[in-house]
Amino acid sequence: MTAAVGRRTAAAPRILATALAAATLVVAGCTATTEPTPTGTGDALAGSITVFAAASLTTTFEQLADAFEAEHPGTEITFSFAGSSDLVAQLIEGAPGDVLASANEATMDQLVAADLADGAPTVFATNSLEIAVPPGNPAGVTDFASLADPELQLVVCADAVPCGAATAAIEAATGVTLAPVSEENAVTDVLGKVASGEADAGLVYGTDVLAAAGAVDGIAFPESAEAVNRYPIVRVVGSGNAALADAFIAFVLGAKGVAALESAGFGGP
Amino acid sequence: MTTTGGTVRAGSAAAPGAGAPRWVIVAAAIGMAFILLPVIAMAGRVDWSDFGALITSSSSLAALGLSLRTATVSALLCVVLGVPMALWFARSRSRLVGILRTAVLLPLVLPPVVGGIALLAAFGRRGLLGPALESAGIQIAFTTTAVVLAQTFVAMPFLVLSVEGAMRTMGDRPAAIAASLGAGPTTVLRRVTLPALAPAIVAGAVLAFARALGEFGATLAFAGSLEGVTRTLPLEIYLQRESDPASAVALSMLLVVVAVVVMAGTGFARRRG
Numbered sequence: 001m002t003a004a005v006g007r008r009t010a011a012a013p014r015i016l017a018t019a020l021a022a023a024t025l026v027v028a029g030c031t032a033t034t035e036p037t038p039t040g041t042g043d044a045l046a047g048s049i050t051v052f053a054a055a056s057l058t059t060t061f062e063q064l065a066d067a068f069e070a071e072h073p074g075t076e077i078t079f080s081f082a083g084s085s086d087l088v089a090q091l092i093e094g095a096p097g098d099v100l101a102s103a104n105e106a107t108m109d110q111l112v113a114a115d116l117a118d119g120a121p122t123v124f125a126t127n128s129l130e131i132a133v134p135p136g137n138p139a140g141v142t143d144f145a146s147l148a149d150p151e152l153q154l155v156v157c158a159d160a161v162p163c164g165a166a167t168a169a170i171e172a173a174t175g176v177t178l179a180p181v182s183e184e185n186a187v188t189d190v191l192g193k194v195a196s197g198e199a200d201a202g203l204v205y206g207t208d209v210l211a212a213a214g215a216v217d218g219i220a221f222p223e224s225a226e227a228v229n230r231y232p233i234v235r236v237v238g239s240g241n242a243a244l245a246d247a248f249i250a251f252v253l254g255a256k257g258v259a260a261l262e263s264a265g266f267g268g269p
Numbered sequence: 270m271t272t273t274g275g276t277v278r279a280g281s282a283a284a285p286g287a288g289a290p291r292w293v294i295v296a297a298a299i300g301m302a303f304i305l306l307p308v309i310a311m312a313g314r315v316d317w318s319d320f321g322a323l324i325t326s327s328s329s330l331a332a333l334g335l336s337l338r339t340a341t342v343s344a345l346l347c348v349v350l351g352v353p354m355a356l357w358f359a360r361s362r363s364r365l366v367g368i369l370r371t372a373v374l375l376p377l378v379l380p381p382v383v384g385g386i387a388l389l390a391a392f393g394r395r396g397l398l399g400p401a402l403e404s405a406g407i408q409i410a411f412t413t414t415a416v417v418l419a420q421t422f423v424a425m426p427f428l429v430l431s432v433e434g435a436m437r438t439m440g441d442r443p444a445a446i447a448a449s450l451g452a453g454p455t456t457v458l459r460r461v462t463l464p465a466l467a468p469a470i471v472a473g474a475v476l477a478f479a480r481a482l483g484e485f486g487a488t489l490a491f492a493g494s495l496e497g498v499t500r501t502l503p504l505e506i507y508l509q510r511e512s513d514p515a516s517a518v519a520l521s522m523l524l525v526v527v528a529v530v531v532m533a534g535t536g537f538a539r540r541r542g
Binding site for chain 2: 083085089153155158159160161180181182183184185189192193196197198199
């Protein structure tokens with residue numbers, strides 16, 4: 001549901017991507033010879049990379065890419081945003097990605113297990129759950145324990161997806177047993193059902209509440225510390241532009257990356 | 270293809286140019302490969318030694334049972350609500366009915382998730398009928414009823430088209446003759462029209478069943494996903510992909526088998542019709 005870019009597993013798109021990259025290099029080369037960069041930053045960064053990033057990073061990473069490209073003219077960062085497990089599955093199937101930024105360590109571990117992580121992944125952000133309720137909180141939800149009310153129309157993520165795993169971890173740690181009316185595949189589906197008023201409450205990430213911009217109200221709860229999702233980032237083995245991939249990762253880990261992630265509601269690593 | 274025609278009758282396709290040109294057959298073969306290759310490739314990925322265990326896990330069985338139950342109810346609902354529509358559409362020459370007909374067939378071309386959003390707007394808690402349903406104590410969202418509504422919504426056009434087509438082929442004559450012999454409209458419908466349409470109704474119901482079985486987008490958007498309540502086989506497959514791709518592939522194969530059985534059933538109904 002959240003896949004922003006189609007799967008690119010076949011050979012033909014890869015050839016196309018290579019051709020495009022080559023064309024970009026040629027264009028970049030021409031620009032360099034005819035018009036020397038006046039700023040003279042002195043870096044040799046050029047060309048393009050594709051970053052596979054968890055859907056929850058969409059807004060933040062797009063902003064960061066704009067800032068990065070402005071600092072390094074001649075570079076281009078393109079994205080494939082989707083659920084983390086989809087992204088890892090695509091990379092394992094041979095999709096051409098240079099960087100993976102996933103929403104939890106379990107999915108990153110799959111990439112490492114497939115010998116596709118170039119170096120050790122670095123955690124760059126964290127995210128924890130909040131209770132989302134329709135504006136005005138019609139069902140009067142107060143805290144995590146109040147979600148166990150059997151009359152409440154509660155929607156959560158299924159155990160198999162990261163937000164659901166976090167929900168289950170909090171249930172186990174607190175001893176509160178939830179009886180959701182639906183276990184969704186994606187955090188965006190939970191958010192949609194709360195925003196539309198179908199559900200009285202849902203468990204989503206703090207960043208989702210911020211991104212929903214008023215469509216839902218958020219209720220933070222201390223028990224969320226029991227299940228903090230850590231977002232790792234790594235260069236993918238076989239990247240055609242390792243220097244650019246490393247530079248972008250460094251940018252995300254740097255001051256500008258930290259600031260952008262913080263303003264989107266992410267926690268520090 | 271005409272050369273080996275030992276059974277070619279005199280005066281029919283005996284001329285050498287009458288068969289399909291070779292390039293058509295080549296194009297047809299490419300078309301067939303395009304459809305069949307992915308299915309065969311998927312079959313190649315099934316862990317057959319584990320197939321039985323994968324498709325008989327409790328969550329798989331719950332999803333399969335729910336899918337078969339809801340698709341059956343939806344197909345019956347399509348017959349009950351769709352046959353009258355088909356009869357009306359086939360008989361009427363009014364332009365208004367033509368416009369209504371197009372609108373009713375809309376779910377054929379709408380992405381199912383749009384159907385789900387539309388159903389929410391009508392039957393959701395904050396939808397058009399939401400307050401009335403709530404005061405009557407009826408809750409639809411997150412129930413099996415919502416699954417059936419979503420499936421019926423997307424499957425109905427298949428039944429309507431199937432029955433309406435048969436009705437147009439049959440024409441008005443049988444009904445007119447029965448009426449001229451003194452039968453009232455209900456008797457004509459019961460004794461002449463419906464029996465003649467029976468094969469088309471069965472074929473349409475089977476198609477509607479198959480479409481309901483595969484319903485995903487509208488269910489996800491409208492009904493939610495809970496084991497045994499709203500998580501049908503396609504939703505279970507989508508969820509299993511997250512954690513257990515082998516199981517997702519096995520369940521996909523199961524759905525292919527069910528679909529093939531259903532299609533064979535349709536072929537059966539067609540031949541009899």
